[in-house]
Amino acid sequence: MDKRRELEKALEELRPELDEIAKSYFLLNIYNFKKWSTFLFVSLWFLLILPTKALCETSYPKGFVDIKDVIPSVVLDIRYFTNHNFVGKKVDGYNAPKCILTKEAAEALLNVQKELEKFHLSLKIYDCYRPKRAVAHFVRWAKDIEDTKTQEEFYPTIDKKNLFKDGYIAEYSSHSRGSTVDLTIVPVPVPKQEEYKEDMKLYACFLPAENRFKDNSIDMGTGFDCFHELSHTANPKIGFQQRINRLLLKTLMEKNGFKNLSLEWWHFTLINEPFPDTYFDFPIE
Helix, strand or coil: CHHHHHHHHHHHHCHHHHHHHCCCHHHHHHHCCCHHHHHHHHHHHHHHHHHHHHHHCCCCCCCEEEHHHHCCCCEECCHHHCCCCCCCCCCCCECCCCCEEEHHHHHHHHHHHHHHHCCCEEEEEEECCCCHHHHHHHHHHHHCCCCCCCHHHHCCCCCHHHCCCCCCCCCCCHHHHCCEEEEEEEECCCCCCCCCCCCCCCCCCCCCHHHCCCCCCCCCCCCCCCCCHHHCCCCCCCCHHHHHHHHHHHHHHHHCCEEECCCCCCEEEECCCCCCCCCCCCCEC
16 A cells, blocks of 8 residues: 555656646546546556657657658658668668758758749758768678679779779768768659669669669769769769759758768758767667
8 A cells, every 4th residue: 555655646746747648638537537546547658658659759869850850841762771772782770761860951951942842843862860880881891892783883983992092982971970961853743763673784873864773853964872973063074954953952052051072962061060070870760
């Protein structure tokens, strides 16, 4: 009996918090039953509801948000959650096809999206925050010189042993700081995206749009993660329309506080990023 009274006393102290939870008339009426009924109800609530909520909710470090909570209309194509990337398999740390960013980066992207929507266009995101364990996965892959199954598409003109020397793979990535994003632009309504299949023939990522993997974005001159000089943002060798498309993306991103990586037309980092010296490793759930 003493233990029960202690539990009842503890539950009494929780009543203000439970008032916020018990919003509906039905729950409030149960809550106003005599103490023993309240005790049974609240006990069941803690046993059944809280574990369910805990399973459904994902928490990230303070200052990070899910981009879909900020920009519901944004299109996601999180390549490292799939096998369609230069590694050829799902990358460590990508446990869900989500885009997680710092709040500041997400809000800046919202402004870009608002401008694009006026012209029936939308951002399409390939990658956002990248855990350090994912970067370590890239490094292990790059050191495995014998694994070249994706070379035909992603780095057909490069000797894999030179990926570090040529700057395509590094020990650290700005993505791990949470304010870097890889993205492109798609028309609205969004065209159907070609489905990647394990046994499909691979085509070089720098070929004309009609001859490479069919991305549903406007033509930027190369595919995403293309290890080739044509991926350099200002490369004059791409076509006139591709240069215009890149300029549109770059102009809008820079207008809203991002800086482009000159070697990759898709890569942008928020200039005033909140964690410039911190590399995170929490998984994407």
